[in-house]
Amino acid sequence: MSIRDLARHLNISIGTVSRALNGRSDVNPETRRRVFEAAAAIGYVPNQSGRSLRQGTTNSIGFVVETNSETSLYGDTFFTSVYAGVQQVFARHHLDLIVLLCPFDQDPLEHLRRVVSRRFVDGLFISAIQRRDPRIDHLIESEIPFMALGRSLSGGTHPWIDLDFAGVAHASIHRLVERGHRRIGLVTAGSELNLGYVFADGYREALAAEGLSFDPDLVIRAETSEMGGYDAVDRLLKLPERPTAVLLVNEIMAIGVYRRLHEAGLTPGRDMAVIGFRDSPQSRFLSPPLTCFRIELSGLGRRLAEGLLATMPAYRDQHPIGLVQEIWPMHLVAGESDPPLR
Missing domain, CATH: 3.40.50.2300 (Response regulator)
Structure with missing residues (x-):
């Protein structure tokens, strides 16, 4: 299924379909909705390699996870559920999520610098946030969109969500x-x-x-x-x-x-x-x-994705939520490990 077939199916121009899929602000919201619904219904998937060459983008977002502290801190199911929520949002924009593992024996800042220098993602999520985290300063200087899972004393007004x-x-x-x-x-x-x-x-x-x-x-x-x-x-x-x-x-x-x-x-x-x-x-x-x-991990993932896209010009109109700096709620699950003191 090509973009020409999708345009013919909707009886609108190829240019309008292309602008709608790319999140351009000069497309009527109702037209954009019709384009996305029709694309999902008939199984249209953009040619990502050609699209990337034309736009100078990769249509991929990286999620940096450290394999030392974080994998033991949260367990595998934490990030698996967060990824699922992120991808629910990204799927609407034909974006791919790439998990970037930072090995325990590598310096997190050097690992991040290598990722940024290669420019194979359009934005990044970072986690395992340090009290003062030089990765945040580096991302701000590099002018690459990013979202932090955790707050820090570094970086000023960058977007983040932290657990409560x-x-x-x-x-x-x-x-x-x-x-x-x-x-x-x-x-x-x-x-x-x-x-x-x-x-x-x-x-x-x-x-x-x-x-x-x-x-x-x-x-x-x-x-x-x-x-x-x-x-x-x-x-x-x-x-x-x-x-x-x-x-x-x-x-x-x-x-x-x-x-x-x-x-x-x-x-x-x-x-x-x-x-x-x-x-x-x-x-x-x-x-x-x-x-x-x-x-609610899937919801956390969705909010992380929305917060990142709100910082990216191509998606800002579709996610006009401004700068996200939020504490994510947690709810008590009563067990039997803390009975009244005898």
């Missing part, structure tokens, strides 16, 4: 205090990921809001993995007065936490309340079931 780490901390502390807990530990990210700092700040603010004092001995920075959770709780158990509850920056850590408690002859939930981060497939198989928080 502070909100999770506040909700968790309030829930634990209502259940009688006063000595509450925190296990946060040991790297320079900004989410760890945001989570720790939210924890301190939540303690103050509940009238509790902050004890730095109860805050453990650890690797975001099963072993990180194991080692963190091992340190908490060695304190002269161990906490009665612990809040984790990610749910994968709970596997190590449960194991270390069992080795110490303690029962998760009964002897130490545990609240994880995300409601993941792993957390559902823990015993007792982990109290954690649900994220």
